[in-house]
Amino acid sequence: MMLRSTRIARLVPVAAAAGALAVFTASCASPSQEVASVSNVSQPQSKYKGTELGIPTPIPPVTLTGVDGKPYDLKANSAGKVTLVYFGYTHCPDECPTAMADVAAALRLSSAQVRAKVQVVFVTTDPERDTGPVIKDWLAKFDPSFIGLTGTVQQVDDAAKLAATPVEPPKKNADGSVEVDHGTQINAFGTDGVAHVVWLAGVTPKDIAHDIALLT
Template sequence: MNPRSTRIARLVPMAAAIGALAVLSTACASPSQEVAQASQVSSQQSKYKGTELGIPTPIPPVTLTDFNGKPYDLKANAAGKLTLVYFGYTHCPDECPTTMADLASALRLIPADTRAKVQVVFVTTDPDRDTGPVMKAWLGKFDPSFIGLTGTVAQVDNAAKLAATPVEPPKKNPDGSVEVDHGTQVNAFGTDGLAHVVWLSGVAPKDIAHDITLLS
């Protein structure tokens, strides 16, 4: 059967008082967006098209496994680059592929020298099914430069918490379907190692490209 995905979103309390912004939706196909009013800069004040965080989120200092089976230090590999991190899964029927397609489109809109300073990292929230080859083939459909990361459920959960992104472990239902809950924001970690901006579901590629130019 097809897996079922639900979206969870809320402000995630962090030990260092980091606020997170995410999208709330009850079904993957038709997200209803409720933007939290805490821990963000008002759209009138912000220069970004995405959601500017009042309290930037540090990039998680974690080591996961890339889709080639090699250890991947997220913080170390982000040094000197604008790193766009998304937590999702390849069996997602709409939100995850749409986001990857939007990021790929946005990157095609920016100059080559700016593009060279940007990397996209996809962290699976469904590690049992998202093996390295599965992620590599799936991400390659959008952009072969996209990086896929995996780990144990506990490792992914820890990375997501540090990135202020809500996720829940996959749940298998009696009918064989799988529920995979995760926040839908793209975290844009700048060269300073902080995410000042997140893009929620539905932000247009041209607006993402606008922000990338400012952040790079």
Template structure:
């Protein structure tokens, strides 16, 4: 497994400065949000100061209110911000996690909370989110709601989100691509993954993350 330590303050500064429009055709490559050391091949960033779980109350795919802190308290939780119309990074990230999750024992699969928060709430209605996530992993919790609320919640994790906008005739959403893992022991966001994390990385790390251990 590939792990490194990273000062939380430096991480926050790096993460908030970098974001990418998924599927934009401006010639830029899809994002690595966290600054990495040159030549680093480490996927997991273990934070020396964990993030507090965002105080987000949004709407799930059933149209019901979902309090992120309350509903995931004491549960191993992965949180990712993205959108269903993203053609590249978002579906790849979610599928990588879904494939790795299936390698866990059934009880651990059921305990793990994977939360996908949309960065494009106008198009990602509860129904649209539910349909998209059903094809990836029906257990994933999809959340939508007010954009400003979502943006503020992401910012507490050092994740930058811009309002969706049209580029070359397509609506794109510029957003950070970090996956944050929250410990079931402390509810703190103590491990971060960039968009380069692979199925093998998640497969190796999830058995420890569900126990609140360092990967």
């Protein structure tokens, strides 16, 4: 099946605070055009290299499905850990693999002590094509410890909304192409169970490693 995608603009009500920043939504394929959407804001002179949230976002209290087919309680399994959550899909040729590669590189830059406190969770926004084995094999290219989750389209949408991440159900077009639109931020939930910072396109593995150390 041919894959086609676009990027769309929309308002993303992540949190209210003074000022605004651009968060990109993407469908991770070519051809495409970047369109900024209005989202949460960063605090001035933040200690983070990423974008500090004006209002922290709690980790979604949802149960999805792991690559082994078993239920996975995201909140319960994140207790006491730094949990990095990304919504994307395996057919994505640009934003998604870049995000996973950057996080993997950041963890390699981190000490063993820090790495032991961090888990990475990838939630597919294309559950029909991203089966458990597909997600597992794809994540293994970056780091086999990365956790892959799936669910129904509604379950994924609910989880994304709670994580203040814009996603839309995959759209099948008459020509056989598929559009999968999703927010491209990496959500960093601290050991307190809330996200104080997100990483947008343009951050480096070194930036991510810096912030992870602050969160652990």
